[in-house]
Amino acid sequence: MQPVEAPGPAVLSKPLTVTVVGVILILLVRRLHWTLKLRKLERLYSCESLRNENGSFRYDFLGIAKAIELAFHFRRRSSLPYTNALFKKYGETYASNVLSYRLIFTCSAENIKHLLSTAFADFDSSPLRKPLFEPITPHGIFTQDGAGWKKSRDQLRTRLSNLRKIVDLDQCERHFQAFLQHVPPNGQAFDAQACAFALALDMQTLFSLGESVDALSFSQSREKKQFLTDLLFVKETIVQDGFRGPLRYLYPKQRFLQCCKRARRYVIAHVTRQLKERSSMSEKAEGVSPGRDCSTEDEQVSLRADQALSILLANDSMSTTLSGLFFCLSHDKRVVHKLRASILDAVGLAPPTWGQLGSLHYVRWVLQEVMRLFPAVVFNARVANKDSTLPTGGGTDGNSRVLIRKGEIVVFSTWARHRLGEDFGENPEEFYPERWEHLNGDMIGFIPFNKGPRACPGQHYAMIVLTYLVARIFQTFSTVSNYNTHDWTERISMTLENENGVFIGLS
Numbered sequence: 489m490q491p492v493e494a495p496g497p498a499v500l501s502k503p504l505t506v507t508v509v510g511v512i513l514i515l516l517v518r519r520l521h522w523t524l525k526l527r528k529l530e531r532l533y534s535c536e537s538l539r540n541e542n543g544s545f546r547y548d549f550l551g552i553a554k555a556i557e558l559a560f561h562f563r564r565r566s567s568l569p570y571t572n573a574l575f576k577k578y579g580e581t582y583a584s585n586v587l588s589y590r591l592i593f594t595c596s597a598e599n600i601k602h603l604l605s606t607a608f609a610d611f612d613s614s615p616l617r618k619p620l621f622e623p624i625t626p627h628g629i630f631t632q633d634g635a636g637w638k639k640s641r642d643q644l645r646t647r648l649s650n651l652r653k654i655v656d657l658d659q660c661e662r663h664f665q666a667f668l669q670h671v672p673p674n675g676q677a678f679d680a681q682a683c684a685f686a687l688a689l690d691m692q693t694l695f696s697l698g699e700s701v702d703a704l705s706f707s708q709s710r711e712k713k714q715f716l717t718d719l720l721f722v723k724e725t726i727v728q729d730g731f732r733g734p735l736r737y738l739y740p741k742q743r744f745l746q747c748c749k750r751a752r753r754y755v756i757a758h759v760t761r762q763l764k765e766r767s768s769m770s771e772k773a774e775g776v777s778p779g780r781d782c783s784t785e786d787e788q789v790s791l792r793a794d795q796a797l798s799i800l801l802a803n804d805s806m807s808t809t810l811s812g813l814f815f816c817l818s819h820d821k822r823v824v825h826k827l828r829a830s831i832l833d834a835v836g837l838a839p840p841t842w843g844q845l846g847s848l849h850y851v852r853w854v855l856q857e858v859m860r861l862f863p864a865v866v867f868n869a870r871v872a873n874k875d876s877t878l879p880t881g882g883g884t885d886g887n888s889r890v891l892i893r894k895g896e897i898v899v900f901s902t903w904a905r906h907r908l909g910e911d912f913g914e915n916p917e918e919f920y921p922e923r924w925e926h927l928n929g930d931m932i933g934f935i936p937f938n939k940g941p942r943a944c945p946g947q948h949y950a951m952i953v954l955t956y957l958v959a960r961i962f963q964t965f966s967t968v969s970n971y972n973t974h975d976w977t978e979r980i981s982m983t984l985e986n987e988n989g990v991f992i993g994l995s
């Protein structure tokens with residue numbers, strides 16, 4: 489009998505070759521199909537090409553030099569003037585290659601409106617935020633898009649809708665009195681930014697956890713101090729990792745994860761207590777014991793914890809506005825004088841009532857002007873979830889539509905939007921609250937709270953609380969002395985801060 493010969497290598501490699509060629513062909517056909525689809529979209533919307541950042545990055549094919557330059561400016565605290573200079577050079581919308589990703593930078597009011605409102609469904613934020621926020625709020629509003637986001641949003645809206653119920657002016661007064669304890673006598677210097685930060689934290693923890701973290705108290709408990717330290721570290725790491733992009737995986741995460749775990753445990757303990765109190769109240773009221781489904785209870789606690797943590801992560805915005813206000817007023821005696829006179833004129837020296845808050849128009853102009861010059865969130869980004877377009881930025885004049893491919897990141901700058909161009913009248917870099925006499929807080933390019941379905945759900949709450957605090961501060965004091973020895977220097981944390989603090993005196 490003839491021995492059966494084993495198949496040679498040539499016979500074995502045939503099916504492999506066919507498979508590889510087949511896969512390559514499928515990929516090429518898909519690529520071709522996608523390219524043709526893009527061309528069709530381009531033709532349909534008459535898209536033209538976007539200006540690319542060239543200059544020193546012409547041969548930076550992998551976008552490494554650009555990434556280094558961005559990191560350099562972040563560390564040097566010069567990202568804001570740097571990006572504004574690029575907008576002046578390339579126009580309101582341009583593209584950059586950063587670590588092989590095409591990033592589109594824009595400060596065009598039309599493009600921002602498109603991202604946030606008109607084409608809201610075509611752009612997501614979770615691909616960028618989820619990896620950053622997941623360890624602290626796995627199902628929080630910041631980590632979601634689509635149906636998950638809508639569910640969280642609806643729950644928050646229900647919670648934030650009844651302003652009369654959630655803004656307790658007596659509580660605001662207590663927080664204001666605690667703030668006063670930190671103002672030294674006779675107009676001596678203190679760091680108003682640090683105090684504003686503590687004040688905002690106390691208000692927000694009381695609101696979201698039912699118990700203040702007592703950041704303004706001189707006898708804060710060790711547990712609360714630890715929670716605060718953990719929360720601050722978590723926020724700081726999230727921001728740094730956001731700027732590091734894919735390079736963040738090179739950095740150790742042990743302390744971050746530990747802080748997330750401890751902070752979450754603290755929040756869960758408070759939320760559980762709140763839910764138990766509420767459930768025993770309803771039991772007493774209805775005389776029945778609600779069915780106890782363990783998994784539902786756990787889910788409820790986890791959901792509430794995510795909600796509370798999301799509010800706490802969004803908290804710094806209030807302190808950015810307050811410290812920005814102190815900074816601007818320490819340079820402008822005229823506005824301080826006019827602000828105080830307008831408050832005394834409308835409400836006298838007694839704490840303003842709910843009804844009186846709406847009549848403090850000059851306070852509103854001053855707050856809007858501060859939020860224009862020092863918006864809490866200076867940069868923001870969205871990722872295209874399908875091939876799409878932006879209304880402007882294409883062609884030599886920058887007026888044509890531009891094509892955005894699925895997965896591309898569009899970064900928009902609120903800082904540049906508020907400070908470049910002529911939307912806000914003359915000298916947009918100047919603090920001039922009177923400009924709001926002729927402008928509308930709802931105007932398209934004014935986006936301190938963003939716009940559209942994902943606009944800040946706490947904006948009305950924030951404006952009422954801030955108006956109350958400003959009224960109380962300037963009923964009490966008539967001068968703001970400037971003790972800052974350095975220029976205002978950016979510190980982009982979860983929100984915007986002055987790297988040097990804001991040293992003022994109140995008398």
Ligand code: HEM
Pocket residue numbers: 613629630641644798799802803805806809859863864865868935936937938941942943944945946947949950
């Ligand atoms: C002056 C004060 C505030 C400013 C300037 C501000 C600004 C903003 C901005 C710009 C966003 C959009 C972020 C984005 O889409 O990437 C935002 C979102 C958010 N803010 Fe505020 N905020 C303030 C106060 C508050 C307060 C007091 C709360 C809660 C009580 C709050 C809760 C939130 C939440 C939960 C989101 C996420 C909304 C979502 O993703 O759908 N904010 N805020």
